[in-house]
Amino acid sequence: MNLKELARKLDLSPTTVSRALNGYPEVNEATRERVAAAARKYNYQPNTRAIRLATGRAMxxxxxxxxxxxxxxxxxxxxxxxxxxxxxxxxxxxxxxxxxxxxxxxxxxxxxxxxxxxxxxxxxxxxxxxxxxxxxxxxxxxxxxxxxxxxxxxxxxxxxxxNNRRAFQRATEFLLDLGHRRIALLNGLEFMDFAIRRRAGYEAALAAHGITPDPAIMAAEEMTETCGHRLGVALLSAPNPPTAFLVSSMIMGLGLRRAIEERGLRMGRDVSVIIHDDELSYLRNGDDVPIFTATRSSVRxxxxxxxxxxxxxxxxxxxxxxxxxxxxxxxxxxxxxxxxx
Amino acid sequence: MNLKELARKLDLSPTTVSRALNGYPEVNEATRERVAAAARKYNYQPNTRAIRLATGRAMxxxxxxxxxxxxxxxxxxxxxxxxxxxxxxxxxxxxxxxxxxxxxxxxxxxxxxxxxxxxxxxxxxxxxxxxxxxxxxxxxxxxxxxxxxxxxxxxxxxxxxxNNRRAFQRATEFLLDLGHRRIALLNGLEFMDFAIRRRAGYEAALAAHGITPDPAIMAAEEMTETCGHRLGVALLSAPNPPTAFLVSSMIMGLGLRRAIEERGLRMGRDVSVIIHDDELSYLRNGDDVPIFTATRSSVRxxxxxxxxxxxxxxxxxxxxxxxxxxxxxxxxxxxxxxxxx
DNA sequence: ATCACATTTCAAACCGCTTTGGATTGGGAC
DNA sequence: GTCCCAATCCAAAGCGGTTTGAAATGTGAT
Missing domain, CATH: 3.40.50.2300 (Response regulator)
Structure with missing residues (x-):
């Protein structure tokens, strides 16, 4: 069913039918209803391709x-x-x-x-x-x-x-308030804008506490489980390991947790971890009690x-x-x- | 630049230009090249909306x-x-x-x-x-x-x-060959077709070894990290816990691993786990060495x-x-x- | 009765392409 | 020289809507 056929059934011109359906004012309320009823009856759906060409909009x-x-x-x-x-x-x-x-x-x-x-x-x-x-x-x-x-x-x-900067600044401050001084940053690749901003927040919080960021415990990698694990292993087995981690993604955090537990440490007790949680639907940070302390913002x-x-x-x-x-x-x-x- | 304008520049009809560009035979090779050259020169791109309306295809x-x-x-x-x-x-x-x-x-x-x-x-x-x-x-x-x-x-x-059935059948056989007899199944929700088939493969392999599937160690849940964790905790703390797990997704497997390690057990030594790996680009099952033993098939x-x-x-x-x-x-x-x- | 004006409807042009059904031209066969 | 056919090209009619400009109708004021 197309516009012309519908118009013929109604004994109206395509113009009027089109206008009736699109809510233009210059059509009698009675006819508008007649048109609407017929459109429903015949299940008329305007052809998208035609609308797009006629209006010049792609919708x-x-x-x-x-x-x-x-x-x-x-x-x-x-x-x-x-x-x-x-x-x-x-x-x-x-x-x-x-x-x-x-x-x-x-x-x-x-x-x-x-x-x-x-x-x-x-x-x-x-x-x-x-x-x-x-x-x-x-x-x-x-x-x-x-x-x-x-x-x-x-x-x-x-x-x-x-507000990536503020989020990571607050998270860093939270760790500082807990007494942590050696806080590692597991960031995303730093050609991504958000990664830069997160680092800035992290560094600002440290600076406010008179701590100079230590490049040895700052990493910028792909945010995968395996990267999180690898970095965790490396940092925890280095001399003077961090006591807390700030991690740019939940997936990376899962890898880090694996590294922590492999060493017989307990996350939350021996090592503190804060992740960023995008509230991905298939990767919830816990059902009621959050697994990770997190900066949370719904990407949806x-x-x-x-x-x-x-x-x-x-x-x-x-x-x-x-x-x-x-x-x-x-x-x-x-x-x-x-x-x- | 549209077809009509391009045709005018070439002193040809739109028909011929259209045919030239679409590779129709009834156009002189010389003109075809002339048209192609002009199209390049003026960066002519046919309007998608018009093509769609004219051809009736949505592309x-x-x-x-x-x-x-x-x-x-x-x-x-x-x-x-x-x-x-x-x-x-x-x-x-x-x-x-x-x-x-x-x-x-x-x-x-x-x-x-x-x-x-x-x-x-x-x-x-x-x-x-x-x-x-x-x-x-x-x-x-x-x-x-x-x-x-x-x-x-x-x-x-x-x-x-x-071939979900075959995959899970093979995986189960592999666990049986390793000597496991109490193998748990952490499946996806079983109104999903693939979940049914995976269970069928699992049950078939058990049956071939004369083992009756035990509903107590078979679960069908959402395939999330938290579900994997929750099920792992429940099954491992039950009497007569499973010694091996067959898990329908990597994410669920990560949750299970968390449960295993929380209990002070080692995955691969104390408890065996096989997952299904869709080869998601952001959730690789290890870089070179796979973390999990897995049935693997690229969803991409x-x-x-x-x-x-x-x-x-x-x-x-x-x-x-x-x-x-x-x-x-x-x-x-x-x-x-x-x-x- | 006449006119101005608002209301309602319509015919036709248009969006930019494809495609049908000729028209034109030139060359080879007869 | 005539006829036929292949090779090229074109005008015009589509696709299914929207939108412009004009016509038809009705209403109230004069």
Missing amino acids: AVGHVIPVATRHEIVNPVFADFIAGAGEVYSRNGYDLLLSVVPDDDEERAYRELKSRGTVDGVIVHSPRMQDERIPLLHDLGIPFVVHGRATDSARPYPWVDV EAGRQAAAMLIGLIRGEAGAPRELLMEAELIIGQSTGPHRG | AVGHVIPVATRHEIVNPVFADFIAGAGEVYSRNGYDLLLSVVPDDDEERAYRELKSRGTVDGVIVHSPRMQDERIPLLHDLGIPFVVHGRATDSARPYPWVDV EAGRQAAAMLIGLIRGEAGAPRELLMEAELIIGQSTGPHRG
Whole structure:
């Protein structure tokens, strides 16, 4: 059933039917209801392809997912972020278009998205510092929202981010208050913007206590279980090992815990650990009692917020906020305890 | 730059330009090259929306991701499956459309996908046994491929799956050969088809050794870290605890390991564990030496295969295989050892 | 009765491409 | 020289909606 057929059944012009269904004012309330009833009866659904061509809008949002050609890692937070964003898109009639692109081909991907008009806007994932995608998207004139931030961007740009700096600063302070002085940092790779900010927070808290950060107990690696384990083993068996760890992801934290327990130590008693918890749905930090003490911020909620912001931008809604800094909670779990001198 | 403008620049009709670019035979080789050159020069990209309307094809594939309204879990294998599928789509000019849908609303989602013509085909995720989506998609006439299988489907349907039964049968046999007799099964929720098949393999291997499965050491739960931990604690502290575990996912295995180590036991020495490893990119089972002994099968590869099969179906390629059973490898890691009587 | 004006409806153009059904041209067969 | 056919190209009609500009109808004021 298409518009023309429906119009013929109703003995109306396609124009009127279209307007009736789209809520235009210049149509009689009685006819509008007649049209609506018929549309329901015949289960009329306007053809998306036609709407898109006619209106010039794609009614779709793109998420370009760069897949590192070398280590081929898919960011584990994607699934939840997208689940959150997807909710908002479907409520607003937008489709979610996923482009999986080798990371050396991203620029071409964005240009094509623009010139072929497949999407009305995009979400930028995993920003690096001085990310080239931001000026590119500005130039192309595609509405976009960055999940995270890119330090040192020349122009302002819309973003949704967690206050990574504050979170890690608070977490470090918490450990300091427990008496820990030798606090290791297991960070993500530091070309990622969030990793830089977390380190900054960590260093600021140390500095405020007159402690100079020790590069020997600061690592920046891929946030995997095995990396967490390897770093844990190395740091714990070194001379003057840390008594506490600040870890950038739950998965890495699981690896660290493995290293701790292999050495016959107890997490929370012998060694304190704070992780960052993205509240991934398949990796909950405990059901009721948190396993890890954690800085917690829902990445799914970030997805919702970013999607809402992007739709606002696409619709050209003025005055909507263009920046959103989400504060992480500090959740006290069983993985931290006072320093045992 | 659109087709009409390009045609005018070339002093040709849009017809000819279109044909030249799409490789139709009725155009002079010389003009074809002239057209191609101009297209490059002006960076002409045909408008996707127009192509879609004109051809009636959506050039897009849908992945409907049901989000459980209650526990809100996003399947952690999605990200990698989709990364694999996405590679194949982009190579073939298809877009990947993600619909995040509350799981009680899935039927409507599929019907709408059909009647609005947004996609040419879909991938069905996480099939249950007797999955209602399969007859629905058959009726709607949308090409589809199921990732996994649905026991007891009346009609045949295209699928890509791991041989879950064989994998768990082999794993169980391996444990039996090591002398274990009390082998626990930590399975996924058993309305999922793969969980049923894994249990069948487990039970078959036990039966071949004259062992009656003991429901007391068989669990079917959500495959999370905390569930693995909770079940591990419960089973290990029960009278007559198992000496080996067969676990349906790596994440669950991490939780189990935590329970084992909390009790002062060593995995691989005191308790043997075999997990199923989907080779998730962010959750590798060790870098060179596997942490867990595992049945291993790449979910990303499954994504590639399913995508390729679906595109074949959409294109109406006859003779292409409609079913693909991938065998899992048994990888020997450090988490298994002989039974210590 | 007449006119201005708001309300309601419609015909037709348009979005940018594909595709059908000719039209034109040139060369070879007869 | 005529006819046929292959090789090229084109005009126009689509795809299924939206949107513009105009027409038809009804209403109240004059």
